[in-house]
Amino acid sequence: MSSPSIPNDLSAYWMPFTANRAFKREPRMLSGAKGMYYTTPDGRRILDGMSGLWCVNTGHGREEIVAAIAQQAQEMDFAPPFQMGHPKAFELASRIADLAPGDLDHVFFANSGSEAVDTALKIALGFFNVSGQGARTRLVGRVRGYNGVGFGGISVGGMVANRKTFGPMLTGVDHLPTTYNRAQQAFTKGEPEWGAHLADELENIVALHDASTIAAVIVEPMAGSTGALPAPKGYLQRLRQICDKYGILLIFDEVITGFGRLGYAFAAERYGVVPDMITFAKGVTAGTVPMGGVLVRKHIYDAFMKGPDYAVELFHGYTYSGHPLACAAGLATLDIYARDNLFQRARDLEDLWGDTFQALRGLPHVADIRTIGLVAAIDLDPSPVGAGKRGYDAIVEAYHKHDILLRNAGDTIVLAPPLIISHDEIAEAADKVSKVIRAVA
Ligand SMILES: Cc1ncc(COP(=O)(O)O)c(C=O)c1O
Numbered sequence: 401m402s403s404p405s406i407p408n409d410l411s412a413y414w415m416p417f418t419a420n421r422a423f424k425r426e427p428r429m430l431s432g433a434k435g436m437y438y439t440t441p442d443g444r445r446i447l448d449g450m451s452g453l454w455c456v457n458t459g460h461g462r463e464e465i466v467a468a469i470a471q472q473a474q475e476m477d478f479a480p481p482f483q484m485g486h487p488k489a490f491e492l493a494s495r496i497a498d499l500a501p502g503d504l505d506h507v508f509f510a511n512s513g514s515e516a517v518d519t520a521l522k523i524a525l526g527f528f529n530v531s532g533q534g535a536r537t538r539l540v541g542r543v544r545g546y547n548g549v550g551f552g553g554i555s556v557g558g559m560v561a562n563r564k565t566f567g568p569m570l571t572g573v574d575h576l577p578t579t580y581n582r583a584q585q586a587f588t589k590g591e592p593e594w595g596a597h598l599a600d601e602l603e604n605i606v607a608l609h610d611a612s613t614i615a616a617v618i619v620e621p622m623a624g625s626t627g628a629l630p631a632p633k634g635y636l637q638r639l640r641q642i643c644d645k646y647g648i649l650l651i652f653d654e655v656i657t658g659f660g661r662l663g664y665a666f667a668a669e670r671y672g673v674v675p676d677m678i679t680f681a682k683g684v685t686a687g688t689v690p691m692g693g694v695l696v697r698k699h700i701y702d703a704f705m706k707g708p709d710y711a712v713e714l715f716h717g718y719t720y721s722g723h724p725l726a727c728a729a730g731l732a733t734l735d736i737y738a739r740d741n742l743f744q745r746a747r748d749l750e751d752l753w754g755d756t757f758q759a760l761r762g763l764p765h766v767a768d769i770r771t772i773g774l775v776a777a778i779d780l781d782p783s784p785v786g787a788g789k790r791g792y793d794a795i796v797e798a799y800h801k802h803d804i805l806l807r808n809a810g811d812t813i814v815l816a817p818p819l820i821i822s823h824d825e826i827a828e829a830a831d832k833v834s835k836v837i838r839a840v841a
Contacts, residue, residue, distance in 0.1 A: 410423075410424045410427060411424070419792070422792075426796070426800075428796070428799045428800070429441050430446065430805075433448070433452075433456075433460035433461055434460050434461040435459045435460055435461065435818075435820070436448055436459055436460075436817070436818055436820065436821060436822075436825055437460075438460070438805060444803055445803060446799065446803050446804060446805050447803060447804045447805065447817075447825065447828060447829060447832065448460065448805050448817060448818060449798075449804050449805050449806050449807075449815040449816075449817050449829050449832075449833075450805050450806060450807045450814070450815065450816055450817070451683075451687070451816055451817060451818050452687045452805075453682075453687070453807070454624060454655075454656045454661070454682050454683075454816050455681075455682035455683055455685075455686065455687030456686050456687040456688075456818055457659050457660050457661070457682075457683040457686055457737075457742065457818055457819045458686040458733060458736045458737070458740075458742065458818065458819070458820065459818040459819075459820040460818070462686065462732075462733075462736055464732045464735065464736060465685075465686060465688050465729055465732040465733055465736070466688075467732075468728040468729060468731065468732035469688060469689060469725050469728055469729050469732075471728065472488070472724050472725050472727075472728035473725060475724075476724055477724065477725075478723065478724060479724055480719075481509070481717060481718075481719070481720075481721040481722050481723075482717060486722075486724055486727070488724060488727035488728055488731060489509065489722035489724075489727050491727070491731060492507075492722070492727045492730045492731055492734075493506070493507035493509070493722075495730075495731065495734050496680070496684070496693070496695065496730075496734075497695065499665035499666065499734075500665070500666060500668070500678060500695045501666065501668050501669050501674050502674035502697065503674075503697050503698040503699075504668075504674065504675075504677075504678060504695040504696065504697050505695075505697070505698050505701075506695070506696045506697075506698065506700075506701040507693050507694070507695055507696070508523070508693055508694045508696060508714075508716075508717075508721070509691065509692070509693045509718075509721040509722040509726075510681075510691075510692040510693055510694070510718055510721060511690045511691060511692055511718055511720050511721070511723070511726075512548070512681055512690055512692045513547075513548045513653075513655035513679065513680075513681035513682065513692050514547075514548025514549050514550045514553050514692075515548075515550065515692050515718060516548075516655065516679035516680065516681055516692035516693055516694050517547040517548045517550060517552060517553040517556075517618070517653060517655075517679050518548070518550040518551070518552035518553060519679075519693075519694050519716060520616075520618070520651050520653075520677045520679050520694045521539060521552040521556065521616065521618070521651075522552070522716055523677065523694065523696060523700065523714070523716075524539070524615045524616035524649050524651065524676075524677070525537060525615055525616075526704065526714060526716075527615075527649070527700050527703055527704070528615050530703050530704055530706070531703050533612070533647075535612055535613055536612065536613060536614060536615040536648075537572055537613065537615055538572045538573070538574065538609055538613050538614045538615060539552075539555070539556050539570065539572065539573050539574075539614075539615060539616055539617075539618070540556070540573070540574045540575065540576060540602065540605055540614065540616070540617040540618070540648075541555070541556030541557055541558055541573060541574075541575050541576070541617075541618055541619070542556075542558050542575055542576040542577070542578065542579075542618075542619050542620075542623070543558035543575050543576065543577055543578040544558050544559065544578040544580065544623055544626040544629060545557050545558040545559070545575075545618070545619060545620055545623055545626070545653070546558075546559055546562070546620070546623065546624065546625035546626055547618060547620075547653050547679075548655070549562065551566075551569055551570060552570060554566060554569060555569040555570035555573045556570075556573055556575075556618050558575050558578070558626075559625070559626060572613075574605045574608075574609070576598065576599070576601050576602060576605075576617070576619070577598055577601055578598075578623075578626075578629065579592075579595045579598050579623070579629055579630075579631055579632055579635060580623075580627075580629040581594065581595065582767070582768050582779075585632075585768075585770075586767075586768045587758060587761060587768060587769055588630075588770060588771075589754040589755075589758055589771050589772075590630070590750075590754065590771070590772050591630050591631060591632060591633045591772065592630065592632045592633065593632070593633055594632060595631075595632030595633075595635055596632050596633060596634035596635045596637075596638050597638075598632070598635065599635050599636075599638035599639045599642060600638070600642070602617065602639065602642045602643070602648075603642060606642075606646055606648075611646035611647060611648065614646070614648050615648070615649060616648060616649040616650070616651055616676075616677075617639065617643060617648055617649070617650050617651065618651040618652075618653055619631075619636075619639065619651075619652065619653065620652070620653045620654070620655075620656065620657065621636060621652055621654065621657050621662070621667035621668070621670075621671060622656070622657050622661075622662065622667065622772060622773075622775070624655075624656035624657070624775075624814075624816075625656075625809060626809055627770075627777050627779065627809040627810065627812035627814065628770050628772070628775045628776070628777035628809075628812075628814055628816075629770065629777075630770060630772040631671070636652075636671045636673045637671065637672070637673055639673075640673045640674075640675070643676075649676040649677065649700075650673075650675040650676050650677075651675060651676065651677045651678070651679065652666070652667065652668055652673075652675040652677070652678050652679070653679045654666050654667055654668070654678045654679060654680050655679055655680060655681045655682055655692070656682065656816075657773075658678070658680040658681075658682070658683055658684070659680070659682070659683025659684060659733075659737065659743075660683060660737060660742050660743040660745075660746045660774075660819050661683070661746065661773050661774060661775060661816060661819075662746070662772060662773035662775075663743060663744070663746045663747030663750055663773050663774075664743055664747070665737075665743055666678055666680075674697075676696075676697050676700060677694055677695060677696050677697070677700070678694070678695040679692070679693070679694050679695075680692065680693055680694075680695065681693070683733075684730050684733065684734075685726055685729040685730045685733050686729070686733045686736075688729045688733070689723070689725045689726040689729040689730075690720075690726065691723070691726035691727075691729070691730060740820070742819040742820065743819070745819055745820070746773055746774045746819045747773075749774060749821070749826070750771075750772070750773055750774065752823065752826060753771060753774055753776065753826055754771035754772070754776075756826055756827065756830045757769055757771050757776035757778070757815070757830060757833075758771060759830070760778060760830065760833065760834055760837065763834055763837045763838065763841075764837065764838065764841035765780045765781040765790065765837070765840075765841055766778060766779070766780060766837065767779045767780065767781050774816060774817060774819060774821070775814070775815070775816045776814070776815045776816075777809075777812050777813070777814050777815075778812065778813045778814075778833070778837070779811060779812045780794070780811045780812070780813065780837065780840070781811070782810075782811050783811075783840075787810060787811060788808075788810045788811060789811075790811050790840050791808035791809070791810050791811040791812060791813060792808055793840045794806060794808055794813050794836050794837070794840050795807065795808045795813075797836050797839045797840055798832065798833075798836045801835075801836075801839065802832040802835050802836055802839075803832070804829060804832040804833070804836070806833070806836070813833065813836070813837070815829060815833070817829065
């Protein structure tokens with residue numbers, strides 16, 4: 401029998417992607433948020449170096465978003481998304497499609513990045529099924545990719561720790577090599593010069609299986625969760641060419657890179673590449689209400705629109721697809737991005753941001769620094785105690801002693817602040833990070 405619950409008893413909550421025992425011994429709590437700062441229960445202000453978790457791109461506590469959510473909750477709390485609709489879902493889909501390049505003009509809503517990825521993979525398989533190419537069932541992901549935690553996502557993803565515990569997963573999946581190579585790319589600002597040729601590995605996968613069995617390739621334009629690994633110059637363009645050559649669908653997982661992180665609505669625009677689908681989440685509502693989705697090119701949507709018109713065309717969806725509160729939050733968020741020109745702002749800050757963090761190069765144990773858009777990743781040499789210890793110590797130290805929220809991916813310290821960050825706050829972040837690095841040396 402469990403003990404009677406008491407306020408602030410930390411035992412019941414099994415925290416996600418967290419060292420539960422260490423956390424519960426020495427918790428890191430956040431209790432308020434406004435603009436660039438969190439507050440803690442003991443009244444400290446913590447500089448948000450991570451936009452929460454790559455999502456609060458507008459900065460925290462934006463009145464317009466708060467008001468839109470509150471008003472929607474009053475007006476209509478929920479509407480069933482199957483066989484019924486509500487106006488804001490259609491409006492938000494149109495607004496997101498307007499931001500996307502090319503003919504990516506249809507949007508399927510989900511509630512998270514993981515659901516968005518699994519949705520995109522299912523649409524890819526379904527597309528070939530309804531197009532008379534049902535043998536195209538193979539999927540291609542990438543080593544060090546992170547595509548969420550659904551079975552589809554971990555199957556195409558390339559993070560060992562996320563895969564090794566969970567059995568056989570999807571069959572028929574291949575992986576491109578990672579685009580990261582420290583010897584060739586260390587301390588790069590922006591896209592590395594070296595590595596476009598790594599896209600050619602797709603040719604080998606085609607040679608092994610034949611294109612007629614391959615449905616889709618999914619990659620992040622910048623691998624985020626494995627320590628911010630930007631695509632090398634020309635790599636994404638090359639992948640597009642090879643996919644076109646063999647009729648393979650190209651999916652960009654833009655759950656992190658969407659909504660301004662790399663200075664554009666979608667990274668696809670930065671690279672001048674139109675993928676067949678884009679997954680998004682996080683920044684679409686600035687993290688306020690869970691939402692994810694998939695942007696789909698017109699010919700894919702059209703391929704499903706056949707058969708009797710009373711029949712469901714795609715047997716997929718979620719109770720909370722296009723939830724009214726998420727749609728209201730999304731519309732208000734997109735208004736802020738447009739009105740405050742935040743994507744352009746990220747682009748304008750990229751140079752200063754990159755120079756500021758590349759300048760940390762001489763600090764102890766710094767093995768590489770990557771900067772792109774409003775992202776910085778600092779690889780530290782692993783501690784003799786074990787891989788990941790120094791990175792973990794860094795985020796603990798950052799919270800308790802230096803009042804900054806950082807993220808670690810193993811021994812990599814990652815920053816991705818709200819796009820409203822000021823010049824002074826960039827300097828403040830770099831100063832705090834340098835103190836953290838010295839402390840864990
Ligand atoms: C590229 C990418 N895809 C998918 C996901 C999964 O998103 P969620 O945690 O909302 O399921 C993430 C989360 O960080 C991500 O970075």
